[in-house]
Amino acid sequence: MRRRTFLELSAGAAAAAAAWPAPAGASTRKRPDLIVEPGAAIQAAVDAAPPGAISPYVIGIRPGTYLGQVIVPAEKTHLEFRGLGRAPGDVVIADDRANGTLKPDGTPWGTSGSASVTLGGADFRARDLTFANVFDEAAHPEIANRQAVAVLTRADRLVFDRVRFLGNQDTLYVNSTAAGVIARAYFRDCYVEGDVDFIFGRATAVFDQCRIHSLDRGGTPNGYVTAPSTDVTNPHGLLFSRCRFTSDAAPASVYLGRPWHPGNDPAAAGRTIVRESWIGAHIGATAWSDFGTWPWRDARFAEYRNYGPGAARGDDRPQLTRSGAAANEITDFLGDWRPRRGG
Incomplete structure (x- = not known):
């Protein structure tokens, strides 16, 4: 079978070339x-x-840095981005706009519009690459709204395998097409970094054996890992299973999350569960924070059998019961979809 090789892409045109040999170790793919x-x-x-x-x-991507906004529309289903380097850092897909960056018409892009990559097609997969938003906050003191999304997901059944997500505020926006619409995403062996609300949205998202790294802003508070806006009708929001929460920030200066209510929507009852994960000292005895007038205790936050210097129990660290943990496994969040078995 012959495959097209993109040598030059401009004005929607592409040059065809001979088939490219499959990367080592990919014979079963x-x-x-x-x-x-x-x-x-x-x-x-x-x-x-x-x-x-x-x-x-499958779109194979050779090692290099690819700048420019990417949008996968809803009609482009079953698309896969596959990095062809030896490590996820060899292939970088990035853009550099923020919420407050101005469009050519003089209006701001907004948070959703800032996304380097927007994924609207169902059954998308990515493996062995990096998504980044490289907006330089220090170089743009004139921009007050600095949310800068690396990836915005809107579709159902998305898989990310050995993928890095790099940014600062609002790095990874896991969303759906509308409030009350279920959209699931599965992250396996991934790396996500940022500082403020850098994993957020209303999607059902499972992080399986991932590293979640909080950057050091040098302030107090230093940041928030999650900002879920899960619809009250959805029992499954963000799940972190067997992950590592790391940071170079000062001890007890970062929160695991706070409840986001877009447009002050009272039906956004954020859900975050962190279970059987290692938590660094950057997380304090009070792991959750209010978001404006919305108290964290009204959200659905919980932990289960975490360990490490930032793990704790107490009134400010709600824990799942054994039966509650049994009802909140990865399979419960993903429902009838089994991405780990090729689904």
Whole structure:
């Protein structure tokens, strides 16, 4: 079978070349349908993918840094981005806009519009690469709204395997198409870093054996890991299972999360569970914070059998019971979808 290799992508055009050999160790995977070369545009590769696919369409991405906003529309289903380097850091997809960055028409992009990558197509997969928002806060003191999203998810059944997400405020926005709509995402062996609310939104998102790293802003508080806005009708929001929460920030200067109520929506009853995870000393005895007038105790926050210098029990650290933990496993969050078995 021949696969197209993108040598130059401009004005929606692409040059075809001979098939590219599959990377080492990939013999059991579907070979890439298309290869993106350094200097090309990821968006052009997305545009070239067939709409309405019912089986994976694999875009292989050669090592390099690819700058420019990428949008995967709803009709581009079963798309896969596969990094072809030796490590996730070899392939970087990035952009550099923030909420307050101005569009050509003089209006701000907003938080959603700041996303380097927006994923609207169901059954998307990414592996062995990095998504980043490289907006430089220090270089833009004139911009007050500095939320800068690396990835915004809107679709159901998304898988990220050995993927890095880099940013500062609002790095990873896990969302759905509307309040009350369930959208699931599964993160396996991933790395997510940021400072303020850097994993947030109303999606059902499972983080399985991931590293969650809080950057040191040098302030107090130093940051918040999560800001869930889970709809009250959804029992499953953000789940962290067997993860590592790390930071170079001062002890007890970071919170595990706070409840986000977009537009002051009272139905946004945030849900975050951290279970069987190692927690660093940057998390204090009070692990959760209020968000404006919204108290954290009215949200659905809980822990279970965590350990490490930042793990604790007490009135300010709600814990799942054994039966509660049994009802909040990874399979409970993902429902009838089994991404770890190829689903």
